[in-house]
Amino acid sequence: MFLIIIEKFLTMGSEKKLWLVVIILLVEIKVQHCVGNPIVPCLFIFGDSLSDCGNNNKLPTLARANFLPYGIDFPGGPTGRFTNGKTAIDFITEDLGFSHLMPPYANTSGFDVVEGVNYASGAGGIRKETGTHAGPDMNLELQINNHKVIISQIAAKLGGPDKAQQHLNKCLYYINIGSNDYINNYFLRNTYSTSRTYTPEQYAEALVQQYSQQIRVLHQTGARKFSINGLGLVGCIPQAITLRGKIGSSTCVEEDNKAVLIFDDKLRILVDQLNKDLTDSKFVFVDQAMIKSENYPMLKGMKGMTNRCCKVNEKTGQCNPLEVPCNNRDLHIFWDSFHPTEAVHKLMAKSAFYSSITKITFPMDISSLVKM
Numbered sequence: 587m588f589l590i591i592i593e594k595f596l597t598m599g600s601e602k603k604l605w606l607v608v609i610i611l612l613v614e615i616k617v618q619h620c621v622g623n624p625i626v627p628c629l630f631i632f633g634d635s636l637s638d639c640g641n642n643n644k645l646p647t648l649a650r651a652n653f654l655p656y657g658i659d660f661p662g663g664p665t666g667r668f669t670n671g672k673t674a675i676d677f678i679t680e681d682l683g684f685s686h687l688m689p690p691y692a693n694t695s696g697f698d699v700v701e702g703v704n705y706a707s708g709a710g711g712i713r714k715e716t717g718t719h720a721g722p723d724m725n726l727e728l729q730i731n732n733h734k735v736i737i738s739q740i741a742a743k744l745g746g747p748d749k750a751q752q753h754l755n756k757c758l759y760y761i762n763i764g765s766n767d768y769i770n771n772y773f774l775r776n777t778y779s780t781s782r783t784y785t786p787e788q789y790a791e792a793l794v795q796q797y798s799q800q801i802r803v804l805h806q807t808g809a810r811k812f813s814i815n816g817l818g819l820v821g822c823i824p825q826a827i828t829l830r831g832k833i834g835s836s837t838c839v840e841e842d843n844k845a846v847l848i849f850d851d852k853l854r855i856l857v858d859q860l861n862k863d864l865t866d867s868k869f870v871f872v873d874q875a876m877i878k879s880e881n882y883p884m885l886k887g888m889k890g891m892t893n894r895c896c897k898v899n900e901k902t903g904q905c906n907p908l909e910v911p912c913n914n915r916d917l918h919i920f921w922d923s924f925h926p927t928e929a930v931h932k933l934m935a936k937s938a939f940y941s942s943i944t945k946i947t948f949p950m951d952i953s954s955l956v957k958m
């Protein structure tokens with residue numbers, strides 16, 4: 587076959603030959619573009635349902651999303667992502683120049699784990715007990731243990747622990763966790779005891795302490811570039827209103843927001859401290875609580891918290907399987923009772939990656955972090 591092509595080529599007129607060469611070059615450029623030339627060689631993702639891409643699919647938990655209408659706007663349909671399309675870290679993965687999104691730890695088949703893995707698990711938190719009333723999940727400690735398993739695979743592939751370390755030093759580590767330690771722990775007063783054990787101040791302190799230790803463990807495994815995400819205003823999610831009712835003139839449960847903002851303040855201070863302590867590393871804090879309509883005119887035009895796009899099971903707050911969701915999904919902030927739509931995920935990603943318009947990242951945005 588190949589010989590026939592060469593023979594044809596040799597007998598072609600020179601003008602035809604020139605065109606053929608041009609076409610081959612164009613195809614080559616296109617292929618190279620598709621293969622991707624990411625700014626960082628690898629990306630590891632830790633977190634909860636805001637980042638999960640299918641790690642809970644086989645777990646006996648209510649916190650699963652591998653059925654329609656979840657994934658209705660995702661190429662190929664439902665994957666386990668807790669939204670209609672892509673998540674914020676998916677958009678960041680694309681902005682980094684990767685040609686594919688990171689596979690879930692639960693199924694990396696067909697992917698090269700050297701390039702990255704997603705460990706995020708719906709309902710998971712910093713604390714072990716968080717979210718477990720819904721069934722088992724992967725808390726942050728388990729996610730880091732899973733990362734150690736992947737590291738040994740990477741070492742085997744790259745030819746030893748030293749080679750693996752050199753590689754792991756260059757990766758981006760994206761961590762977005764903690765919401766469930768409030769929504770599916772501290773705020774569930776009948777199910778968990780933490781609200782009786784800790785004041786909001788003490789709870790935030792205990793969480794950030796535990797988080798700090800886990801980040802340091804990750805650093806010991808070779809992580810050097812971190813994006814640490816603060817928590818969004820969880821008092822403004824539809825579930826908060828459903829559970830706690832509308833209080834006064836506020837559209838959000840301000841008491842819940844207040845508790846979470848204490849955590850965010852402490853986390854930002856931790857990131858500052860880590861930048862001072864671990865001088866071989868760089869940590870970025872992403873202030874997700876800044877993503878509100880006062881700062882983003884786009885959100886003002888969207889349907890807010892009482893308008894979930896899909897019909898939800900009031901007990902779980904998740905979309906009922908196979909029910910038809912709203913049509914104008916880009917005009918809704920919330921997809922189900924907990925999770926934003928793809929449109930809002932995209933907004934979160936863009937403002938964390940290029941933070942020039944609204945300053946939500948400290949001390950730099952993710953696009954600058956990965957160039958260091």
Ligand SMILES: *[C@@H]1O[C@H](CO)[C@@H](O)[C@H](O)[C@H]1NC(C)=O
Nearest residue numbers: 643689692693694695696697
């Ligand atoms: C694992 O992922 C691959 C590729 O993404 C997919 O084709 C396969 O069905 C998945 N396997 C399981 C058991 O989910």
